[in-house]
Amino acid sequence: MRLIELFSREATAIGVTAPDKDAVIDRLVDLQFTHGNITDKAAYKKAIYAREEEFSTYVGNGIVVPHAKTPVVVKPSLAVVRLAEPIQYNPDDDEKSDLFFMIAAPVNGDLHVDILARLMTMLAEDDFVAKLRLTKNPGEFLDLLDQEEEMRFGEESFTEQKNVDDHYRILCVTACPTGIAHTFMAAENLQKAGTAMNLATKVETNGSGGAKNVLTAEEIAKCDGIVIAADKNVEMARFDGKPVVITRVADGIHKPEELINKIV
Numbered sequence: 149m150r151l152i153e154l155f156s157r158e159a160t161a162i163g164v165t166a167p168d169k170d171a172v173i174d175r176l177v178d179l180q181f182t183h184g185n186i187t188d189k190a191a192y193k194k195a196i197y198a199r200e201e202e203f204s205t206y207v208g209n210g211i212v213v214p215h216a217k218t219p220v221v222v223k224p225s226l227a228v229v230r231l232a233e234p235i236q237y238n239p240d241d242d243e244k245s246d247l248f249f250m251i252a253a254p255v256n257g258d259l260h261v262d263i264l265a266r267l268m269t270m271l272a273e274d275d276f277v278a279k280l281r282l283t284k285n286p287g288e289f290l291d292l293l294d295q296e297e298e299m300r301f302g303e304e305s306f307t308e309q310k311n312v313d314d315h316y317r318i319l320c321v322t323a324c325p326t327g328i329a330h331t332f333m334a335a336e337n338l339q340k341a342g343t344a345m346n347l348a349t350k351v352e353t354n355g356s357g358g359a360k361n362v363l364t365a366e367e368i369a370k371c372d373g374i375v376i377a378a379d380k381n382v383e384m385a386r387f388d389g390k391p392v393v394i395t396r397v398a399d400g401i402h403k404p405e406e407l408i409n410k411i412v
Contacts, residue, residue: 149305151226151266152294158182159227160286169237172229173197173214176250179227186252187316187350188220191343195220196250206241210234211271215251217260219346222316224259225252226267228289230281247280255346262307270296315370317347318408319363323354323378324397331355334377334400341404347372347412354382373411375400 159179166172177193186192195216199205205214227250234244249267253260271277276296283289320342322334335351342349350367353360365386368374373391376382377400384392393410400407 149307150297150301150303151263151270151306152290152297154224154226154263155228155290155293156183156225157286157290159225160289161228162230162283162285162289163232164229165232166229166235168235172212172231172235172237172248173250175229176214176227176248179229180225180250180252183223183225183227183252185223185225186221187348188339188343191220192216192218192252204238204241206237206245207268207271208242209271209274209277210243210245211247211249211277212237212245213249213251213264213267215253215260215264217253217255219255219343219348221252221254222348224254224263226250226263227252228286230283230289247277254348259307266297266301266306270300315348316350316367317372318342318349318375318411319367319371319373320349320351320375320400321354321363321378321382322351322397322400323376323380323382325380326356330379330397330401334397334404337402338375338377338400338404338407341408345405345408345412347408349408354378354380375407375411377401377407 159182181189195218196214199216206212229248231246234246237245251260251263279292320338322331324330331353335353339349339351352363374387376394377397379397391411393407
């Protein structure tokens with residue numbers, strides 16, 4: 149896998165205006181979320197700040213690489229912000245920063261280390277960084293990254309880790325016929341429980357507004373099992389051949405860990 153595969157135009161923002169560190173992190177987290185690889189945006193953001201408290205992710209030359217390794221990340225991805233005007237990211241940084249790369253990595257293995265190693269090797273070249281600062285749009289920015297990586301590494305993968313394409317371990321469906329409150333309370337508690345147990349988890353909700361965050365056939369095929377916490381009929385044929393736990397929506401609210409443990 150090449151590093152460029154972890155970027156996208158939707159997760160690359162050029163010419164951004166942001167007054168401070170918090171505003172930059174907010175924008176980067178929003179961009180990361182566009183990849184569809186993060187199950188809980190708030191938990192991911194919390195992990196980013198926890199890492200920042202351990203040590204600064206400022207690397208010099210106006211570049212910052214915030215990163216987090218957390219179970220709410222299903223697949224690795226990168227987001228980019230280039231500011232129109234640099235900011236003082238940390239009070240003790242030796243210069244202001246305008247170029248930010250945010251890494252999202254799953255908990256399996258050390259992908260974040262492999263991503264950092266290749267990215268920092270490329271960013272060590274001042275001429276290359278100067279060219280990145282001159283690009284006019286996300287397409288030009290990513291094309292330049294692609295060209296630099298190909299020139300330096302060809303098709304060599306940035307990691308030897310085999311399981312780069314992670315998957316949701318636990319899938320859930322919550323449903324209530326009378327409204328949305330119980331549906332989303334159960335969804336939130338199941339999501340939190342899965343995250344706390346270091347299990348990548350996705351929850352489909354089916355309240356009065358219809359099905360949201362619908363489980364895909366690929367996700368179902370790869371998962372360990374499915375928890376159905378519902379007080380109404382749920383389409384079950386799609387789960388044929390997979391371990392399924394069926395219970396009331398109230399159980400999803402009050403004992404989510406117990407339900408997930410029946411799968412794992």
